[in-house]
Structures are given as C-alpha cells and as structure tokens.
Amino acid sequence: MYQYLWSYRYTQEELKLVSRMRNFRAKTFLLAVALGLLVLHLCKDFIDHKIIHFPKDVREDHSQIRQHIANNSYVFSWPRCQQNISAANITGFNSLPGDIKDFLYYRHCRHFPMLLDIHDKCGGADRSSEVFLLLVIKSSPVNYDRREVLRKTWAKERLYNGVWIRRIFLSGTMYTGFEKKRLNKLLELEQRDYNDIIQWDFYERFYNLTLKQILFLEWMERNCPNARFLFNGDDDVFANTNNMVEYLQGLKDNDGSKHLFTGHLIQNVGPIRSTGSKYFIPVQVQESDSYPPYCGGGGFLLSAYTALIIYNMSQSITILPIDDVYMGMCLAKARLSPSSHMGVKTAGLSIPSKKLDVYDPCFYKEVLLVHRFMPAQLYLMWHSVNDPNLKCSLTKEIL
Ligand SMILES: *[C@@H]1O[C@H](CO)[C@@H](O)[C@H](O)[C@H]1NC(C)=O
Ligand SMILES: *[C@@H]1O[C@H](CO)[C@@H](O)[C@H](O)[C@H]1NC(C)=O
Ligand SMILES: *[C@@H]1O[C@H](CO)[C@@H](O)[C@H](O)[C@H]1NC(C)=O
Ligand SMILES: *[C@@H]1O[C@H](CO)[C@@H](O)[C@H](O)[C@H]1NC(C)=O
Numbered sequence: 001m002y003q004y005l006w007s008y009r010y011t012q013e014e015l016k017l018v019s020r021m022r023n024f025r026a027k028t029f030l031l032a033v034a035l036g037l038l039v040l041h042l043c044k045d046f047i048d049h050k051i052i053h054f055p056k057d058v059r060e061d062h063s064q065i066r067q068h069i070a071n072n073s074y075v076f077s078w079p080r081c082q083q084n085i086s087a088a089n090i091t092g093f094n095s096l097p098g099d100i101k102d103f104l105y106y107r108h109c110r111h112f113p114m115l116l117d118i119h120d121k122c123g124g125a126d127r128s129s130e131v132f133l134l135l136v137i138k139s140s141p142v143n144y145d146r147r148e149v150l151r152k153t154w155a156k157e158r159l160y161n162g163v164w165i166r167r168i169f170l171s172g173t174m175y176t177g178f179e180k181k182r183l184n185k186l187l188e189l190e191q192r193d194y195n196d197i198i199q200w201d202f203y204e205r206f207y208n209l210t211l212k213q214i215l216f217l218e219w220m221e222r223n224c225p226n227a228r229f230l231f232n233g234d235d236d237v238f239a240n241t242n243n244m245v246e247y248l249q250g251l252k253d254n255d256g257s258k259h260l261f262t263g264h265l266i267q268n269v270g271p272i273r274s275t276g277s278k279y280f281i282p283v284q285v286q287e288s289d290s291y292p293p294y295c296g297g298g299g300f301l302l303s304a305y306t307a308l309i310i311y312n313m314s315q316s317i318t319i320l321p322i323d324d325v326y327m328g329m330c331l332a333k334a335r336l337s338p339s340s341h342m343g344v345k346t347a348g349l350s351i352p353s354k355k356l357d358v359y360d361p362c363f364y365k366e367v368l369l370v371h372r373f374m375p376a377q378l379y380l381m382w383h384s385v386n387d388p389n390l391k392c393s394l395t396k397e398i399l
Helices: 001-009 012-049 055-058 062-071 085-089 098-106 126-130 144-152 175-195 206-223 241-249 304-314 321-335 375-385 396-397
Strands: 112-116 133-137 158-160 163-173 197-203 229-234 237-239 261-263 299-303 369-371
Touching: 001 237, 085 098, 098 206, 112 158, 126 133, 133 206, 133 241, 144 163, 144 175, 144 375, 158 241, 163 206, 163 241, 175 197, 197 206, 206 304, 206 321, 206 369, 229 237, 229 241, 237 375, 241 299, 299 304, 304 321
Parallel strands: 133 163, 133 229, 163 197
Antiparallel strands: 112 197, 158 163, 229 299, 237 369, 261 299
C-alpha cells in the first residue's frame, strides 16, 4: 500500500517529462564539453605550433605559400603530405622492395614541418655574404658522436685566413613513439649548446637524402642566399676545411657569384638495376640507363650561385632518390658541368705500399677530403695534420 503510493507520486506523463529533461540536460552538457574541447584544440594548434591553415587552392600553389613565409617571421608548418595511392598502379609495383615502394608513394612530397631551425646562422639573409664557407653536413639523429667530433675538428666555426667558416647539420627523424621523442630531445639539447642543426619531420632514410638536399637549398635561398661557397657532405669524412678555404680564395674572379661545382667527378655511369644494391634504382623510378655527370656525395664544393640555380632547377625535376646524381641532373638541366678536383677522395686514399701507415698524416695534409673516417681517427688526424711540427718529405711525392 505504502509502496504503491510512493511510486504513484508522479503520473506517467510527468515521469516522461522528467526523463526527457534529464536527457536534454545530459545532451547539452556533452555538446558544451565537445565544443570546449574543439576550441581548446584549435587554439592549441594555433598557439603551440602556430600552424596557419590555407585553403586547398592556396595549398596547391606553393609560390603563394612561399611568399607568405617570406612575409611572416613566425614558425610555419606545412600541411602533411598525403600518400599517392595510384603509385601502386605502376607495372611491377608489387615486386619492388619495400623502400622503393615507400619512395614511390611519397615521391611528390617536398615540404615537411621543421622541428629545428636556425634563421640567424648567416646573420640574416642580407648579411650572409660575410659567410665565406658554409659547411652543410648531412647527419642522422643517431650520429651524435660524429657531430661532437666534427664540432671540435674540421667543422669548427672559425675565422680562417680572414674569412668565416660556419656549420650546419641537416637531420630528419628516426623511429616512432618514445624512441623518436628521445632522439628529438637529444637534437634539441645539442641545438641549445651549439645552434647548428636544421631538422625536418621526415623519416631519415637513404632514399630520402635527395629530399633533405632540396629542403636545405630551399632553406638556404631564404636564410643564407649570399654565402660565398658551400661544402656539402657527409658526417663520416675527413674534410680539410683549411685547404678548402685556401683553394676557394685562390679561384680567379669567382667570389661565389659564378659557377663552381667540384669534387670526385663520376661520369658515364647509370642506374644499378640489381635489387641487392644500396643504390638500386628500378626502371619504375628511372627508365633511362644513364646518369649525367655528377660529383660523389661524400663531399663536394659549390658556389652559392650554383646552389641557387640547382634549387631553381630542382623545382621542375622529379625526385630521384640518389642525392648526388640528382644534383647532377639539376646541373645538366641548367647546362652547367660539375668538375673534378684531385683533392677529393670519396673512394678513399690508395696508399701505394702495405708497409706505409694508412693514417700517416702526410697523406692527408694536402687533400681536401677523404671518405671515410670514424670519430676517433678523425680527431687524431685533424690534430696531426695541423701540428706545426709535422714533417713530410717523401709521402707527398708518392701521392
Ligand atoms: C589506380 O588504382 C585505383 C585503385 O587502386 C583505381 O581506383 C584507379 O582508377 C587507378 N588509376 C589508374 C590511373 O589506373
Ligand atoms: C601518383 O603516381 C602516379 C603513378 O606513378 C603518377 O602518374 C602521378 O603523377 C602521381 N601523383 C602525384 C601527385 O605525384
Ligand atoms: C621519406 O619520409 C617520409 C616522411 O616521413 C616518409 O613518409 C617516407 O616513407 C620516406 N621515404 C622513404 C623512402 O623511406
Ligand atoms: C628560376 O629562375 C628563372 C629565371 O631567373 C625564374 O624566371 C623562375 O621563376 C625561377 N623558378 C623558380 C621556381 O624559382
């Protein structure tokens, strides 16, 4: 009886109304929370990463975006590049190695968000003519020990023979999740100490080196267009940068405003078609059986004039994943030739006798570059060749 009365305090209609009101309140609350989160998310993007969103037609017209970057000094993030699914329609796609498939899916991507930048490396675009030799070194995030040694040896930023040498490491990202975060943190710490790293958020892979090269040239046009000369190379070489400065200072009527591209010249070669090779290029990537002349990527010297022309040409040349060959393709399109410099030994030194020490500093004193060196050997060699008491008589003639 009592229970019966209790449950009859509301009519059926009243109960329905109460339940509808509860429903309504819950829905409004959820909607408000969702809206709040959305606003927060949009603001976070805008405040933290300062992402500017462009309408689709603008996104496709890169010159507009480039103009926008030039006019605005804040950090800018490119929209993430989408995989080209139709790449899988290419004949024989399924039988290609994973790396090549991946390359074909992302071949068209040329813009990636920057994680670390150094606008002021050359003192700003206008003052960049004060940089005589810019050392541009490709280095993957894990190569911490190599960077540390280079900073203390041939890549030390310094005034030599009255001109400035500056240094930049170019890096992508590695791994995913915690491991990626940890390596990015390492580069951030290095950046805080040395201010010498440019890092983009693309996956650090052999077949992505051309991308790194093009992204650097784009950076250079923006931040360092008037530097006189560049040394472009790897982080595992012995580069005698003092000799490079002397060689470049000795060039007749070229202060960086004329063509120069020199190194270990490679000619009359073509794509390697065997899948096992590190340099494997299938016909699906390049049909032609020949490469234009180019300089071995371990290290080459070029003028800022030539660097900017290469950048200009690169914008209308499909990416080939071998970075040094790609430079050759850009030169060929501009009708410029790479030249050979005897001092650049990207294939290593050939020491004439087994009885001689391959690390005798006298072999290295006169060269511009030797590939390849481990950090400890590099550290030793740099000090030995710069030792004022070093006496070389015979060895020089042997080479
Ligand atoms: C490529 O393949 C997709 C499906 O995988 C198909 O929709 C598309 O039409 C193909 N494109 C060409 C050009 O064959
Ligand atoms: C995607 O790949 C196909 C097949 O190689 C190619 O024809 C097309 O131009 C590519 N699209 C882009 C945006 O690069
Ligand atoms: C190059 O980097 C992009 C972006 O991280 C990635 O999607 C792509 O797979 C990489 N290419 C290769 C060949 O690894
Ligand atoms: C390349 O240089 C030419 C001649 O100076 C210029 O007209 C053209 O706009 C440049 N192209 C790009 C993509 O910068």
